[in-house]
Amino acid sequence: MGNRYGGDVLAVDPHRVGPAAVRPESVHVAVTRGMVLEDRQTGFVGAAVAVEKSGGKHLVVLEDRHGVRRAFPLGPGFWLEGRPVIVDPPAPRKRPPAGPVSAGGRRLTASGSYAVEGERARVARASRIWVEGKHDAELVEKVWGDDLRHEGVVVLMLDGVDNLEEVMAEFGPSPERRAGVLVDHLVPGSKESRIAEHVRAMPGGENVLILGHPYVDVWHAVRPARLGLEAWPEVPRGTDIKHGTLEALGWPHADQADIARGWQRILATVRSYKDLEPSLLGRMEELIDFVTAPGTR
Structure with missing residues (x-):
């Protein structure tokens, strides 16, 4: 039946x-x-x-x-x-190169490399770069955005270096799937340096490159001359670096909205890599080379 x-x-x-x-x-x-x-x-x-x-x-x-x-x-x-x-995440919108022109007449990106006219963003790599927060990501995008799209490198936010171990454990780095990490205040004896050591000792940690600049916040990686300063103001220990910087400059600093506007005012002064400190420039270039090395994907 x-x-x-x-x-x-x-x-x-x-x-x-x-x-x-x-x-x-x-x-x-x-x-x-x-x-x-x-x-x-x-x-x-x-x-x-x-x-x-x-x-x-x-x-x-x-x-x-x-x-x-x-x-x-x-x-x-x-x-x-x-x-x-x-x-x-969504692929960045295609934008025409807007950097300066070299002596030979070729358009340059904000990072100083030759721009590829009319190029579409490459399919995203499995390898990634992480930065600590929104301001770091915005600065990286402004200076290295064209280069990162050319290479297909996605930049993600940690929302604080304290999340680095968890993020790397979830990511699962490997020789073909590398992770580059840019952190603030990576100096001997700092909390950031201790976290970096823990991550390097994790499984796959040899496929993670953690670099940083010596500044407490990425704001100070912008050359102070861009704001008409000889040096960034000294912020007393225990005072929030962003709040203290804005207060010392005489800018509004009462709440988060003031901090956001202050950063946009600083970011607007950045035109190219020449407006950043070498201690950030070299680290970022090294991270891009690490996650795009032959054999990675």
Whole structure:
């Protein structure tokens, strides 16, 4: 007697069909608005409508056909068009080079390298660079943004060096999948130097390069002459470096909004690598070379 209900509908995974039945390898994709993704754990399917940041992590907001919205952490665990993917933050918008022109008439990037006219950003590498926070990321983008897009290097934020060990354990560095980290105040005996030593001793730590500048905050890596100063003001020990700097300069410093405006005022003075201290320039160039070395991906 035939089975009126047919076979077991759960016996075949539609994502695993084919003669070889080989588990497909996840690939990196940058999320774009309207991209239809399926969360593999919950089965929720929806179009990407926004990318947000919460608790130090990027979230993609998906909206299904009924208008229901749910947020999921970016990274592995998604299907795209029937294939497993690792979803990365949105790719930076393509921008024409806006740097100076060399003596030979070629356009330069803000970092001083030759610009590639009309080039689209390269597909993101598996190797990554991390910086401590938003201001570090904005400064790196302004000076090295064109170079990083050319190489396909994504820069992520730690939201504080205290998170470095956890982030590296989750990332899982390897010889082909390297991690570069730029931290503030990396001097002997500092908290930052102790954390760096712990990370280097972790499994895969030899594939992590942690470099830094001597300043308590990346603000002071901007040459003070750009603001008409001979030197950055001395901030008393125990005083927040940003608050103390703004107060010493006579700028508004009452709340976080004042700090944000103060930083934008400083950042606006940076035109190219020439406006930064060498102690930051060399470290950043070394990190880019480390994560793009032959054999990495």
